[in-house]
Amino acid sequence: MPEPRSGRRRFLRRRAVTAALAAAFSTVLMAGLTSCGASDAGGHITLTFSWWGNDDRQARTEQAVKLFEKAHPGVTVQMSNADFGSYKQRLSTQAAGGGIPDLAQLDYRQISQFAGGGALLPLDRYVKDGTLDTGEMDASLVRTGHLDGRQYALPMGRGITGYVYDATVFAQAGIPAPQPSWTWEDWAQVAARITAMKLKTPDGRTAAGANDGGSNEDVFEDWLRGHGKQLYAGPSTLGYTEQDLAAFWSFCHRLQKSGALVSSKDSAQADATGISAFSRGLDALDYSWDATFTGFTSPSGHTIRYAPVPTVGGRAGSYFKPTMLIGIGAHSKHPKEAAELMDFLLNDPRAGDVLGVTRSQPPNRKIAAAVDRKLTGPDRQVWQFDEEMEKYGVQPPPSAPPKGDVAIESAFTREYQRVEFGLASPRKAAHELIVQAKQELES
Template identity: 60%
Template sequence: MPEPRRSGGHRLLSRRTVLASAAVGLSTALTPALSACSAASGGTSGGITLRFSWWGNDDRAARTEQAVRLFEEEHPGVKVRTSNADFGSYLQKLATQAAGGGLPDVVQLDYRQISQYAGSKAILPLGDAIDDGTIRTSELDAGLLRTGSYQDRQYALPMGRGITGYAYDSALYKKAGIPTPQPSWTWEEWAKDNRRIADLRLRSPDGRPVTGANDGGGNEDVFEDWLRSRGGQLYASQTRLGFTEDDLTGFWTFFDTLRRQGAVAAARDTAQANSTETSPMGRGLAAADFTWDAPFPGYTALLGDGTHFAPVPTTDGHAGAYFKPSMLVGVGAHTAHPKEAAQLVDFLVNDLRAGDVLGFTRSTPPNRTVAGRVAKTLEGPELEIYQYAVKMEKYGLSAPPTAPPRGDLAIQTAFGREYQRVMFGLATPRQAARELIDEAGRELRS
C-alpha cells in the first residue's frame, strides 16, 4: 500500500511513476538474463554472507541496521551486507540487478512488484521454508499474507500493514462546521464537505482560493477504494480488468465535477504535485489529502498537530479501504544460502526484539504480537494511525486482493495520464475511460 517520501507510503505520483519506469527496463531484459548464472553470495572467513537491500529514509535505515546486527548475534556464522536507497533509485537498481540475475539474497519489495518478479522467477517461492517452520506465519493475518502470493504460491511476506485515509486540517473542518469524519461517512458527504470548505472563501498563502481536498481523480488507489466500496475490484484475474467503462466514467465525472465547482484542487496544482510538500494541501491550497497511514506523520511535521487522519469515504456505509502490505520481503532466486536468507526474513517479521527496534518504520508490524507490543510505545501521529487501524478493523473491511498483475504498472501510469487529459479539458470522462480500458486490455493480454 503508498513515501512522501515515506512511503512505502505515500507515493503520491512520484512513486507510481518510478515503479512503472523500473518495470519497463525489467520486462525487456529479465527473462533471458535469469538463465545466466548469478554472482552467488560469498563466504567470509569460512562463514556465510547475505546481501539484504531495502528502500527508506535515514530512520528506517538506522533501525534496520540495528535489527540486522541482532540477527547476526543469533547466527554467529552469518554476516549480512546491507544496502539501501531512496525509493526511486532503489527500484531502478533492483530492475538492473534482476536483469543481470543478481537480486540480493533478501530483498524488500513493493506490492506491485510481486507478480513481476515471481512470474519471472527472480524470487524464490517460500512454501518449503514455511512448511518446515523456518518462516513462521501463524501470527500473520491470512488475508494480508495472501498479498505476497502469485499463482497460489507464497513468494514474499508483508513487512508492514498499511491502510489508506485522508490527512485533513481539523481547524478548517471545524471552521466549516464539519464534524469529525467517521468510518461510515459517504462519498456524497465528503463531496458536500469539500464544497462547504470552498464556500468559506479562504485564501492560501499565495492568495488563491482554498479548496476542500486534493483532486484524487488521477490516483488509482482512490479509484480502487471507490470501486471496492461499490462491490467492485480492479482486476478480475491476472489477465482481465474487474471494472467497466461505466465504472470509470462515473468516478472521473465525480471528481471532474468537484474540480469545476472549485471543491477540489485546480488542475495545474494537481499536475505539479509529486510530494507532500508540493501537493495542494502541503502548499495551503487544500484542506485534505488522500494518503497512506505510514506517511501521515510527515503531514503533521509539515502542517502541525491540527492535522489528523480520517477514513476514506464509503458507499452507503460499505468501506472500500483495505489493509495492504506497505512493503514485502522476499528471497532472491539465485541465493547460495536459501535457508539463512529465509531465517533473516523470519527474524525481521516475527522476532520480538527486531520488532522493538524496527517499530512502525514500515507501518504497523504484520505480526500481531509484535504490533501490540510496539503499540504501547507509540505517541502523537504514530499512535493516531495505529488507533485508526484498530478502529477500521473493528468497523469491518473486506480482505485484500492478491498482488496485481504485471500489467498494473503500466496501467496505473496510463490512469494518471488519461485523467490529466480530463483535467485540462482534452477529453471527456467517458472518452478518457474508453482509452484507459482499451490500453489496459492490451497490457493485460501481452
C-alpha cells in the first residue's frame, strides 16, 4: 500500500564497500538456507513468514499466528518483520539467493517482479481445492494478484488514497471539508489560500498549503485515471504520453514555485526519509493511503481529518486496491501448510478479530462487517471515508503493474526532482522518463 516510501541511501564510504559485499553474500547464503520451511526428525513442520509494518501490525500479526499454531500443533511459524524499505531490499536478496519465505507479504508492485522471476508459487490449485477460500472477497481485488492468467497472491486488505488535512487550519481559513467531487483546481486554490495565511512551521518558516505530489507516481496515477487513462495499457506499454506527464509536472511545479506547495528541498527530504511534510508541520494537506492515516499526528496538536483525492470534473481517479498481498515462496517445502496459514489469516474470524484494520479493511466481507462494529476513533473515520468513496463511485483496480514498474517508479521520482531543482523543464524530464520507461518495459 502501499505505505510511505523509504529513501535509498545512495552513497557508501569506500571503506564500507567490502563489508557491504560480504554482508550481502552472507544474506544471500542464509536466504537460500532459511527462506523455505523445514521439517525436523519428528515430522514437525516449521514455516517462515515475513512482512513489513509498524509495532501494532507486528503485535497483532504475531497474536494471530499463535492462534494458528494452537489450532495446528504440528506447525511452528518463524516470523520476521521490518520497515518497508528494508523489507523490500531483503526480499529481493532472498529471491536472488534461492527463495523467499514460505509466506511473504507483498506490495502490489512486486507481484510481476517476483511471479515473473519464478519466486512465487501459483495458488490456483489451492483455490480450486478449497484450501484458499476467495468466495467472500471482491473479484476485482482478487484479480490484482493475477499474472498471465494465474493467481500468485491474494489481498490482505483493501485501501484507497486520500489527503490527510489539518481541520483546524481549514476552519481558521473558512474552508469547508473537501467532498468526493472536489477537483484538482479546488485543491490548488485551497493550497494557495492556506499559504497566504502565513502560518509558521515549527522552525519558524512560512507553512505551505500542501505537499508536492509531483515526485509520487501514485499521485500521478490518480490524476491520470481522473483523465480517463492508466499507467499501463498493457504488459509492455505505457498508458500515457509525454504530453500527459509534462502537463502533470507543469501543474505541480507551477504551484511549488508560487509557494503553494512545500519547497523542493523539503519535498526531496520527504522522498528520502519517508517522513511527510505534514508530520513535520510544513503543510496542511498531505497525500497518504488510508491505512497510514491513523499514524499521522499534528505537531501543533490540531485536529486532523482525511479527504478524498481531487477529481477531474467529478471523475474520481483514486481506486480501491490491495494495501498489500500475500504469496507463497516458489521453493517452499510445505506449500499446503503455507496455504492453510494464508487462509487462516484471511478468512478465519478469530484472526480477523485480532488483526482488525492493521492492514486496512479485511478482504473477506463477513470479517470486514464484524470488524466494522468494533471500530472507534481514527479507524472509524477511515472506515466511514471508504464507505463514502464506495458510494460515490470509483473505477475497478488495474492489474498488477508490469515487471519494470519498480525501476520506473524510482526514475519517476528522480526525474521530477530534476524539475524541482531547476535542472530540467517538465517537458524535458517527461521525455527522459518516457525513454527510460520504454527501455524497462521492453527489456
